[in-house]
Amino acid sequence: MVPDGAYRVGLATVAAVFALLLLAFVTSLVVQARPAFAHFGFGFLTGTKWDPVHGHLGALTFVVGTLETTMIAMVIAVPIGLGTALALAYALPRRLQAPLSMGVELLAAVPSVVYGLWGLLVVAPAVRTVLEPALAKLTGGHEPFGGIQEGIGLLLAGLILSIMVLPTLVAISRDVLIAVPHEQVEGAYALGATRWQVLRRVVVPHARAGLLGATTLATGRALGETIAVTMVIGNTVSFAHSLFAPTATMASVIANEFTEATEPFHLSALVAVAVILLGVAILVNVTARLLVRSVGGRQRVGLGVA
């Protein structure tokens, strides 16, 4: 018996199955998307019209919608998420840490349709009657805070998404922060650093690559989130000129139209949208990896001289 060999073969088999599945998945997507790409050409990427009845299909509105909702979500979620993670890892008393951590992880287990329902039935009215009027008043109603206040739209979708990505962000960030070597932290304290200085100059720089990784994972979730976004974004095929305006994302249009796509090229176009979404996700992932590498390369930990 050669345990090491068996171990290697077993692992290789599992890895190969996974790689093959991924390959089969991507291949079948591309094959099904081909008619649409062939028919609409490059215009499919730059077209803003989505009219299955008359056969004008372009995906740009959805690409922009996906990027916008993701960006809003991350702008809200990253400061809150990192702050919460820091608090959980270093600031809060020990007997609060455990229940709060568990609460955050429980949030991750809530099905996204529940977030969507909650967003549509509870948050949307609050956004319509409180948040949107307040923002409009604060900014004088200029874009991007103008237009009809309906509750559902870009802002609400971003808000709901930010809540949905928080558990991922907090849980991973907390683990990364906790993993910072104790010697470093205690050394800094020993040198007379305040708690704030320790967090800013030792803990966060040390964990920077990991925190970026957590943000990337959360971004991936925001890009692909489907049902909750579909329920609160308003599903209008037009660019949102205001945060209050409805629009659509790549995932939402697929979820909406997939089951009943019987017009010519409609189904193929929806699969083509999925291919673009996959492309965007890969792009984000690769960018994040490059960022992590560059950050890791010039990672400097210390109190600094200044």
Added chain:
Amino acid sequence: MNAASAELPPSARLSWRRLAPVALATFGFLIAACSSSSSSSSSTTAPGSPTTQPADPYAAADLKAPAGALTGAGSTFDQPFFTKAFYAFNQVDSGVAVNYASIGSGGGIAQFQANTVNFGASDVPMSALDISKATAGQVLQVPVALGGVTLSYNLPGVSTGLKLSAAVLANIYLGTVKTWNDASIKSLNPGVTLPSQPINVVYRSDGSGTTYIFTDYLANVSPAWKSGPGTGKSISWPAGVGEKGNEGVAGFIKQTPYTIGYVELAYAMQNTFTTADIQNAAGQFVAPSLAGVAADASQKPNVTPVDFSIVNEPGATSYPISGYSWALVYQLQKTTTTGTSLVKVLDWLTHAGQQQAQTLDYVPLPQNIQDLARQTLLQVTGPDGKTVLLTTS
């Protein structure tokens, strides 16, 4: 790792050779579970009832179930009716159990074209292009259910009986009538105080037969709609916001004042929504009801899969936003037993089974449409292409 495991007794060693098949099997099972749970499937086999395949307890849930069990797939609109009706049929004739997967009309047509189900169901008949892709011969289309679409609204101060004409409705959805106190709405509702508020328009964002019937109606009554957005299950909307499903549209209307949206009749009736009276072709304002849809449908006795639209029919009591849903079957059945079961269940569904429709707020098919269904089913033959499978008593 190697050194460490060598020190352990053999039984404690993690043997990948033993674990790998288990891991693979688990993985395969997960994939199978995912693919079958993605469609909501409903079986009509009553638990514990002595039905067809007692030997295999999973047969009823299997899309490739043995003879005696029929499989269908398609329209979500038909699903509540089918579930109840096929269950009732199984009580009458325990030899036939029908397993219907409500995966959407588009999916139903695709499954039917590939001949992986015994019948498909679609809210809109298959087009010539769809039929040309069918892989098992001549296609027959049978009307199986009748439904309507209501205009539901949330207008503080107007709790009931808002009146709308076809032209005004089209203009609201075209975005040219923008406020509730627009002169055109006022003139239809004398004595009603209409607020000077923008109209929030909501539509179904998911592709649906409900949208098809509604846009079919708008295209029928408004030239601007016909030449503009047109008719379809997913269209390019000139105004408003989209919500997913009847429940999404209904939820948005409920939460948002000054909103109007269209909701399928059965759903609106069961949830007692505030609905608008629509002016029909005879000039009368008619509240949505089963009787109104039935009156509209009875005005067009000669429905075919090509000429199937029944919106805006004449008649003083007709409710004008109505439409049929269709079952799809192949004319030539590969086996006599399955084919016989299929025509038997569909014939029952379009006749005696229509009683089940009424209890679920579907409109029973008019007599002439029931006759049409039977005539169509009488064309279904066995493998020899000659033997008619349907026996009518």
